[in-house]
Amino acid sequence: MAILAGCGPTKPPSDDLGIASRNLAAARTAGAATYAPQELRAAEQGLAAANAAVAKHDYDEATSLAEESSVNSELAAAKTRLGKAREANDNLRRQNADLQHEAARHAEGASP
Amino acid sequence: MSARLAFVLALIAFTSVTASQHAIAKDTEYLRLADSFAALSADPKLGTLAPVQMDRARAALAALKDGSRGDRPHLAYIAERRIEVARFTAQAVAAESERVTLQQDNDRLQLEAARRDAAQARRELEQQRLQAQIRAEEAERLAREAEAARAENEQSTQAAEAARAEAAQARRIADAQAKAAALARKEAELASGGPSSTPPPKAAPAKRRITLADSSFAAGQPTLSDSGSARIGAAVDFINAAPGAKVRIEATAAGDRSLATARAQTVRDALIGAGVAANRIDAVGAAGKGKSGQVEIRLEGAD
Numbered sequence: 525m526a527i528l529a530g531c532g533p534t535k536p537p538s539d540d541l542g543i544a545s546r547n548l549a550a551a552r553t554a555g556a557a558t559y560a561p562q563e564l565r566a567a568e569q570g571l572a573a574a575n576a577a578v579a580k581h582d583y584d585e586a587t588s589l590a591e592e593s594s595v596n597s598e599l600a601a602a603k604t605r606l607g608k609a610r611e612a613n614d615n616l617r618r619q620n621a622d623l624q625h626e627a628a629r630h631a632e633g634a635s636p
Numbered sequence: 637m638s639a640r641l642a643f644v645l646a647l648i649a650f651t652s653v654t655a656s657q658h659a660i661a662k663d664t665e666y667l668r669l670a671d672s673f674a675a676l677s678a679d680p681k682l683g684t685l686a687p688v689q690m691d692r693a694r695a696a697l698a699a700l701k702d703g704s705r706g707d708r709p710h711l712a713y714i715a716e717r718r719i720e721v722a723r724f725t726a727q728a729v730a731a732e733s734e735r736v737t738l739q740q741d742n743d744r745l746q747l748e749a750a751r752r753d754a755a756q757a758r759r760e761l762e763q764q765r766l767q768a769q770i771r772a773e774e775a776e777r778l779a780r781e782a783e784a785a786r787a788e789n790e791q792s793t794q795a796a797e798a799a800r801a802e803a804a805q806a807r808r809i810a811d812a813q814a815k816a817a818a819l820a821r822k823e824a825e826l827a828s829g830g831p832s833s834t835p836p837p838k839a840a841p842a843k844r845r846i847t848l849a850d851s852s853f854a855a856g857q858p859t860l861s862d863s864g865s866a867r868i869g870a871a872v873d874f875i876n877a878a879p880g881a882k883v884r885i886e887a888t889a890a891g892d893r894s895l896a897t898a899r900a901q902t903v904r905d906a907l908i909g910a911g912v913a914a915n916r917i918d919a920v921g922a923a924g925k926g927k928s929g930q931v932e933i934r935l936e937g938a939d
Binding site: 588591592595596598599602603605606609610612613616617619620623624626627630 | 707717718720728731734738742749
């Protein structure tokens with residue numbers, strides 16, 4: 525046990541935690557609460573677990589959890605980006621369909 | 637100490653049989669993710685759209701492949717999510733690219749709609765302008781009609797005034813003519829009196845004769861003098877005033893009967909020349925008494 529325990533890191537993975545924290549903030553700012561709530565929650569829970577592991581000096585665990593939180597934040601952000609793009613496209617398609625319908629109606633009305 | 641570490645320790649404690657089973661499971665997990673990644677990479681639409689995320693997914697897969705047994709669940713978790721990040725990012729890039737096209741269509745359609753609206757507005761404006769013009773023309777027409785009616789009224793008034801003026805003028809002319817006729821009559825009457833005869837203007841209606849004195853002829857000749865010609869003019873008026881009467885011309889010439897006859901004939905010819913019918917005239921000449929002669933024109937019978 526002592527040998528295995530000695531294989532782990534001896535200080536908190538501050539870089540990984542920092543990256544996870546910034547990725548989470550970016551996902552929130554992008555609007556992940558709306559477009560990817562599940563992924564955002566997983567990222568939040570992962571970062572909290574990572575911090576908890578740091579508190580227990582389980583830095584190996586903290587590193588893995590921070591990395592998982594980071595990738596979940598990135599996933600939330602990517603899903604948000606896609607959701608926003610699709611939403612915008614849907615709006616444009618609706619508008620265009622309405623405009624085309626109106627144009628056709630007008631063309632009919634103009635030359636009956 | 638983490639649960640995973642305990643798990644690894646437990647694995648070491650187990651037999652090689654379970655280890656080989658885990659090796660199969662590990663390969664299965666890796667192969668599933670590798671297939672998923674390969675499919676995304678080969679996707680004609682999405683494969684090339686998120687190169688950075690694809691690289692990181694590839695690296696995560698490699699880490700899973702090479703990873704120690706203890707890190708496997710974590711590495712598989714990361715690799716699976718990295719592939720998902722790459723997929724979502726590629727889909728987002730594709731959607732954003734599509735959005736450019738949709739936005740161009742939208743801009744074009746909005747422009748068309750705006751042009752239609754503008755054209756419609758122009759048509760409505762033109763229609764309103766035409767209606768306003770029609771109204772203005774109608775108002776102008778009514779005004780013209782009213783003006784024409786007023787003018788006509790005025791004109792008829794003017795015509796009536798002109799007619800009245802004309803009538804008054806005609807009356808004046810008639811009056812003047814009557815006056816002139818009266819004067820002419822008076823002149824004729826005065827003239828017919830002659831130098832030797834009594835001039836009775838009041839007796840004009842009863843007048844039946846006019847006399848040409850010896851001075852009305854050239855001395856010793858049957859031809860008319862200037863004053864004689866004037867007397868003939870007066871005689872014609874006097875004869876014409878009594879169209880039903882016969883005209884008798886009696887001439888005397890101081891014992892010269894042939895001269896008297898010639899003078900009577902001269903007067904007859906002059907009267908005929910002035911339009912008196914020849915069959916109304918009877919002319920005689922006589923030698924007469926006294927130094928000078930005269931010619932008397934006398935109306936006889938009905939007048």
